[in-house]
Amino acid sequence: xxxxxxIDIAGDRQSGLxxxxxxxxxxxxxxxxxxxLSHELLNRIEAAVPSxxxxxxxxxxxxxxxxxxxxxxxxxxxxxxxxxxxxxAGALEYGSKGKPIKVSAHKMRxxxxxxxxxxxxxxxxxxxxERTPDIAxxxxxxxxxxxxxxxxxxxxxxxxxxxxxxxxx
Numbered sequence: 001x002x003x004x005x006x007i008d009i010a011g012d013r014q015s016g017l018x019x020x021x022x023x024x025x026x027x028x029x030x031x032x033x034x035x036x037l038s039h040e041l042l043n044r045i046e047a048a049v050p051s052x053x054x055x056x057x058x059x060x061x062x063x064x065x066x067x068x069x070x071x072x073x074x075x076x077x078x079x080x081x082x083x084x085x086x087x088x089a090g091a092l093e094y095g096s097k098g099k100p101i102k103v104s105a106h107k108m109r110x111x112x113x114x115x116x117x118x119x120x121x122x123x124x125x126x127x128x129x130e131r132t133p134d135i136a137x138x139x140x141x142x143x144x145x146x147x148x149x150x151x152x153x154x155x156x157x158x159x160x161x162x163x164x165x166x167x168x169x
Contacts, residue, residue, distance in 0.1 A: 026163045031071050033159045037152055038062055038073025044144035045075055050092055059085060075141070095137030100130040 042062045049057045059079065065072040079085030091098075105128045111121040 025167075026160065027068075027071070029159050029163050030156065031066055033155055034071050034073050035064060037148070037155060038064065038075065041073070041144060041148055042075055044148065045141055048138075048140040048144055050138050050140060056089060056092070059089070091133070091135050092138050093141055094139075096133045096135040098133045100132045102128065102130055104128050 039062065042060070046057055046060055049060060051057050056077070059077050061076060061078045063074045063076070065074060077086060077089045079089070106126055107123050108126050109121050109123050111118055
C-alpha cells in the first residue's frame with residue numbers, strides 16, 4: 001500500500017467521525033515514532049562524535065518540535081554564544097583545509113625534549129609562525145543519519161500504514 005492512503009468509509013456520520021479522529025491519532029503515532037527514531041539517532045551520533053576532551057559530545061543535543069502540521073526531531077550542537085564551538089564542530093564534520101592561521105609568539109613550558117624527560121620544567125619562547133589546518137572529515141552527524149535513512153523511511157511508512165489499516169477496520 002506504499003505511496004497511497006486509502007480509507008474505506010460507509011455512511012456520512014461514520015465518515016465525519018473517522019476524518020476528525022484520523023489526523024489526531026496519526027499525529028500522535030508519528031510523534032511517538034519520530035521521538036523514538038530521534039533518540040536512536042542521538043545515541044548513534046554521540047557514539048560517533050570525535051572525543052578528545054569530551055566537550056563536543058556534551059554539546060550534542062536533541063530538540064523536538066511538535067506543531068499541528070509538522071513534527072521534527074532536530075539534533076544539533078549547542079555552542080556558547082561568541083565562541084568558536086560551531087566552527088570547531090563544522091571543521092570536524094566536514095574537514096578543513098583552511099587558510100593559513102597566524103600564531104603569535106608565546107611562552108611554552110616544557111617538561112620533556114623529544115622522548116627525554118627533563119630534570120625540571122623549563123620555559124621557552126616560541127616565535128610567531130603560520131600554520132595551515134588540515135583536519136580530516138569525520139561526518140559524525142551526517143554519517144549516522146545517512147545510515148539510518150532507509151530505516152527511518154520504513155518505520156514512518158509503517159506507522160502511517162498501520163493507522164490507515166486501523167481506521168479501515
